Amino acid sequence: xxxxxxxxxxxxxxxxxxxxxxxxxxxxxxxxxxxxxxxxxxxxxxxxxxxxxxxxxxxxxxxxxxxxxxxxxxxxxxxxxxxxxxxxxxxxxxxxxxxxx
Amino acid sequence: xxxxxxxxxxxxxxxxxxxxxxxxxxxxxxxxxxxxxxxxxxxxxxxxxxxxxxxxxxxxxxxxxxxxxxxxxxxxxxxxxxxxxxxxxxxxxxxxxxxxxxxxxxxxxxxxxxxxxxxxxxxxxxxxxxxxxxxxxxxxxxxxxxxxxxxxxxxxxxxxxxxxx
Numbered sequence: 001x002x003x004x005x006x007x008x009x010x011x012x013x014x015x016x017x018x019x020x021x022x023x024x025x026x027x028x029x030x031x032x033x034x035x036x037x038x039x040x041x042x043x044x045x046x047x048x049x050x051x052x053x054x055x056x057x058x059x060x061x062x063x064x065x066x067x068x069x070x071x072x073x074x075x076x077x078x079x080x081x082x083x084x085x086x087x088x089x090x091x092x093x094x095x096x097x098x099x100x101x
Numbered sequence: 102x103x104x105x106x107x108x109x110x111x112x113x114x115x116x117x118x119x120x121x122x123x124x125x126x127x128x129x130x131x132x133x134x135x136x137x138x139x140x141x142x143x144x145x146x147x148x149x150x151x152x153x154x155x156x157x158x159x160x161x162x163x164x165x166x167x168x169x170x171x172x173x174x175x176x177x178x179x180x181x182x183x184x185x186x187x188x189x190x191x192x193x194x195x196x197x198x199x200x201x202x203x204x205x206x207x208x209x210x211x212x213x214x215x216x217x218x219x220x221x222x223x224x225x226x227x228x229x230x231x232x233x234x235x236x237x238x239x240x241x242x243x244x245x246x247x248x249x250x251x252x253x254x255x256x257x258x259x260x261x262x263x264x265x266x
Contacts, residue, residue, distance in 0.1 A: 003106045003146060009210050011110045011143070015117055015136075017203040022121035024195030028181050030126050030172060034133050037164065038117055041140055044156075052147040053215070057234045063152050064235070067159050068246045072253030074164050078171045079260035085175050094184055 008049025015042035029081050029091040033074070040070050106146055113139035124180035130168045137161040151228045 015038060022035030044063045051059025085091050116135040123129065137160045144153035235243055 003103055005215070007103075007106060007110070008143075008147070011113065013203055013206045013210070014114055015140075016206070017199050018114070018117045018121055020199040020202055021196055024199060025192045026121070026181070027184060028126055028177070030168065030175075030177065031120075031129050031181070034120055034129055034168065037160075038120065038133065038136065041137065041160070044152075045140060045143065048144050048147045048149050048152060051149065057230050058238075060149050060152050060231060061234055061239050063149075064155070064231070065242060065246060067155060068250065071159060071164060072249050074167055075253045075257040076260065078167055079257040082171060082174065083260050091175065091177075092182075092184075 003052075005049050005053040008052075009046060012042045012046040012049065015039075015045065027092045027094055029084070029093055030078075032093065033077055033081070037070060037074070040066060102146060106143065109139045109142045109146070112136075113143070126177045126181070127169070127172055130165060130172060133168075134161050134165050137165070151231050 019035045019039035019042065022038070023032050026032050026035065044066055047059040047063045047066070051057065051063075081091055084096065088096065090096075113136050116132045116139065119132040120129045120136060123132075137156060141153045141156040141161070144150075144156060
């Protein structure tokens with residue numbers, strides 16, 4: 001029994017929405033970051049579902065590149081969070097208001 | 102196979118919900134690992150064995166170790182504190198907005214007309230086929246990726262080393 005592509009898309013949408021909710025309602029910058037990772041992961045899931053549906057390897061290539069970008073993004077983002085924590089003593093995003101007027 | 106998909110999907114959704122809705126950052130990170138493993142299992146069901154292995158190694162391994170390391174470094178053992186000004190209205194509005202985004206995506210996918218599925222290709226998703234594609238059709242993006250990783254390494258070292266003035 002093959003899993004239909006609709007199921008992959010439904011799960012992908014659900015995970016992406018969870019990630020969006022996490023980015024919106026959480027205050028901790030690290031948890032927001034994890035939610036972003038979850039959104040990237042859900043997009044990967046849609047790519048894999050389509051790759052399986054069309055029997056093409058290109059979807060898997062895109063997942064490969066998304067993974068690379070995610071790794072680079074995590075390295076830079078966590079370094080930023082550490083720098084902000086050193087500088088401000090907090091990683092709650094509503095404490096970071098120096099660009100607000 | 103569909104049963105397995107439903108089980109893994111339920112695990113992914115529950116652990117994803119726990120990542121978002123539970124206040125301890127450390128537990129969020131641990132549940133995210135469960136989520137990544139469940140998604141890797143779904144990749145296996147979709148005949149993407151190489152990507153499943155990469156998912157476990159890179160995401161559940163390297164990236165989550167980095168997350169846990171930073172959580173340990175910043176000593177975030179306490180749950181997320183309530184903000185000074187409670188903003189329940191914003192949270193509710195944000196969740197409604199996220200639901201609207203979900204509806205938009207569902208609408209887009211139902212409107213899309215997918216061409217019929219192709220015949221099964223032998224050996225889809227194995228490492229040889231991915232490597233062949235990577236070093237012929239996708240050679241330039243692959244090389245650019247290496248530059249991206251180099252830039253990310255340099256940027257991370259610079260940011261983490263010097264104090265932001």
